[in-house]
Amino acid sequence: MAEGSIAAAGVPPIAAEKASFFGFTRAQALAFLLMFAVIVVSPFVLYPVFLMKVLCFALFACAFNLLIGYVGLLSFGHAAYFGMGGYITGYAAKAWGVPPEIAILMGAAAGAAIGLPFGWLAIRRAGIYFAMITLALAQMVYFFCLQAPFTGGEDGIQNIPRGTLFGLFDLSADMTMYWVVAFVFLAGFLLIHRIVHSPFGQVLKAIQGNEPRATSLGYRTDDYKLMAFVLSAGLAGLAGGTKALVFNIATLTDVHWAMSGEVVLMSLVGGLGTVFGPVVGATVIVAMQNYLAEFGAWVLVIQGAIFVACVLAFRRGVVGEIAHALKVKL
Amino acid sequence: MDDLLFNLQLVALGISNGAFYALLSLGLAVIFGMLNVINFAHGAQFMMGAFAAWLLLNYLGIGYWPALVIAPLIVGAIGVAMERLMISRLYKLDHLYGLLLTFGCALVIEGVFRNNFGASGQRYSAPREFGALDIEYGDFFMPGYRVWVLIAGTLICLATWLVIEKTKVGSYLRAATERPELVQAFGINVPLMMTLTYGAGVALAALAGVLAAPVYSVHPGMGANFIITVFAVVVIGGMGSIMGSIVTGFMLGFVQGITDIVYSEASQTVVFVIMAIVLLARPAGLFGRA
Numbered sequence: 001m002a003e004g005s006i007a008a009a010g011v012p013p014i015a016a017e018k019a020s021f022f023g024f025t026r027a028q029a030l031a032f033l034l035m036f037a038v039i040v041v042s043p044f045v046l047y048p049v050f051l052m053k054v055l056c057f058a059l060f061a062c063a064f065n066l067l068i069g070y071v072g073l074l075s076f077g078h079a080a081y082f083g084m085g086g087y088i089t090g091y092a093a094k095a096w097g098v099p100p101e102i103a104i105l106m107g108a109a110a111g112a113a114i115g116l117p118f119g120w121l122a123i124r125r126a127g128i129y130f131a132m133i134t135l136a137l138a139q140m141v142y143f144f145c146l147q148a149p150f151t152g153g154e155d156g157i158q159n160i161p162r163g164t165l166f167g168l169f170d171l172s173a174d175m176t177m178y179w180v181v182a183f184v185f186l187a188g189f190l191l192i193h194r195i196v197h198s199p200f201g202q203v204l205k206a207i208q209g210n211e212p213r214a215t216s217l218g219y220r221t222d223d224y225k226l227m228a229f230v231l232s233a234g235l236a237g238l239a240g241g242t243k244a245l246v247f248n249i250a251t252l253t254d255v256h257w258a259m260s261g262e263v264v265l266m267s268l269v270g271g272l273g274t275v276f277g278p279v280v281g282a283t284v285i286v287a288m289q290n291y292l293a294e295f296g297a298w299v300l301v302i303q304g305a306i307f308v309a310c311v312l313a314f315r316r317g318v319v320g321e322i323a324h325a326l327k328v329k330l
Numbered sequence: 331m332d333d334l335l336f337n338l339q340l341v342a343l344g345i346s347n348g349a350f351y352a353l354l355s356l357g358l359a360v361i362f363g364m365l366n367v368i369n370f371a372h373g374a375q376f377m378m379g380a381f382a383a384w385l386l387l388n389y390l391g392i393g394y395w396p397a398l399v400i401a402p403l404i405v406g407a408i409g410v411a412m413e414r415l416m417i418s419r420l421y422k423l424d425h426l427y428g429l430l431l432t433f434g435c436a437l438v439i440e441g442v443f444r445n446n447f448g449a450s451g452q453r454y455s456a457p458r459e460f461g462a463l464d465i466e467y468g469d470f471f472m473p474g475y476r477v478w479v480l481i482a483g484t485l486i487c488l489a490t491w492l493v494i495e496k497t498k499v500g501s502y503l504r505a506a507t508e509r510p511e512l513v514q515a516f517g518i519n520v521p522l523m524m525t526l527t528y529g530a531g532v533a534l535a536a537l538a539g540v541l542a543a544p545v546y547s548v549h550p551g552m553g554a555n556f557i558i559t560v561f562a563v564v565v566i567g568g569m570g571s572i573m574g575s576i577v578t579g580f581m582l583g584f585v586q587g588i589t590d591i592v593y594s595e596a597s598q599t600v601v602f603v604i605m606a607i608v609l610l611a612r613p614a615g616l617f618g619r620a
Binding site for chain 1: 368416419420423425426427429430431433434435436437438439440441442444445554558559561562564565595598599601602603605606609610613
């Protein structure tokens with residue numbers, strides 16, 4: 001891996017990787033248990049709707065991180081999959097009365113379905129070009145959503161019903177909804193972890209490390225990259241769909257390029273390429289937006305300033321710095 | 331006949347939009363060639379150029395013609411400061427960091443302008459003498475200012491091309507783009523060249539901004555929407571050649587004009603569709619080197 005490579009920023013140079021349970025190292029297992037405990041306890045202390053927002057964005061950031069952290073591709077268009085997931089889930093739940101569990105899965109499928117052609121086009125280039133291509137393709141989705149009749153244009157899809165999970169649990173209560181969101185997040189998080197530690201994930205890492213060599217070993221590297229792209233897009237759609245149900249609304253904000261930038265920022269603040277970084281980054285950024293909401297456009301300035309500060313002085317991110325200080329992998 | 335003239339008008343307007351694409355993608359290509367940085371702040375700097383013209387007029391009473399020179403100088407100086415203070419620290423790192431840094435800068439700039447001027451547009455009228463350039467024939471009407479944009483855009487692009495391809499400074503620039511260490515070994519101050527190149531690219535964006543001020547309303551978000559389309563233009567043209575980015579810019583303006591006639595709903599997305607097609611047929615771009 002090249003010195004100064006973006007994906008290597010958060011990963012400390014540790015050779016021995018002792019796996020304990022479920023592919024986690026001991027430090028990661030501890031961090032996971034800590035995160036699990038926080039997820040279980042926090043709704044009794046903090047406002048559940050805020051926590052649900054954090055979890056949706058954390059899943060979104062983890063999905064984004066799958067691409068940059070393990071394939072080395074920086075997508076600047078993940079809002080397309082996130083936002084479209086929200087629109088499809090919202091439309092299915094509202095117009096067709098689809099139960100929430102199916103609606104969320106339809107959102108994930110929508111993300112993956114857009115990710116397939118977009119990924120197929122974008123993986124032809126790498127680096128900066130990849131970022132520009134994904135951004136441009138996502139802008140196309142934005143214009144589509146602006147004009148298509150089913151998205152409701154500027155108004156978005158409003159009053160999306162949360163519905164009844166499996167016909168048993170009424171999700172209109174925030175606490176019930178919270179446990180569903182927590183389940184979706186943990187399932188997505190562990191799925192990503194499982195993917196990364198599967199033989200498939202190992203090939204992805206090999207491609208990131210030295211693509212020509214992976215090719216010469218007989219791997220169809222494009223197929224692997226495309227697969228990772230589709231998985232990442234599908235998980236982003238899952239996060240978007242869940243968010244649409246939580247807030248009963250799907251709007252243009254979620255497909256806008258600024259949202260693509262936000263998810264990059266979350267991963268960057270937490271630590272690109274770390275397992276827990278995107279979760280921490282999403283928490284920091286969502287909390288910041290929450291507390292600064294009254295300052296209007298200053299949020300934009302502060303986000304930009306954090307971007308600049310992170311790139312100039314803090315490239316490992318929060319989790320990357322902690323991992324570096326403790327000499328462990330997180 | 332009237333239909334034909336009206337359609338011709340749409341095409342002509344499209345090509346004059348192409349002048350902006352050409353100017354912006356040209357600046358991006360010059361900066362990328364020298365610094366290996368995709369300047370995401372290019373849109374914000376374009377917007378600053380337009381705002382500088384508006385501010386000069388409304389607060390200092392300085393009109394359009396002086397603004398055409400002063401605004402690019404001011405914004406170019408800001409660009410020089412940005413390069414010295416921030417971008418120059420990233421040359422040894424992955425190029426994506428440059429993209430992320432300039433994205434952050436774009437957010438800061440846009441946010442500051444939103445705070446001070448709100449999100450709505452400000453009117454900036456072109457000097458009245460452009461009325462003399464109006465072209466009117468039946469249903470064909472092209473405002474004089476649009477004619478001027480087309481002429482000025484073409485001239486600026488050609489001048490930039492001449493400077494880079496035909497002058498001594500340009501030859502240093504091209505050499506430093508290929509082999510910076512070697513050029514430095516010959517005693518040429520490459521870091522200074524990089525700073526000035528960035529400043530010049532930014533000034534070019536600001537100049538495009540001043541040209542655009544009377545065409546589009548001057549508002550903080552005007553650059554962001556533009557720059558993403560220009561990124562697609564850059565991908566289509568490839569960043570190998572200066573002339574390539576100019577030709578691609580004008581060509582896509584023309585195609586947008588045609589699309590406006592055939593299926594106007596797609597006029598905003600057609601550039602992205604063309605980008606997809608080019609990626610399939612020639613991933614390095616029309617003028618790019620793989």
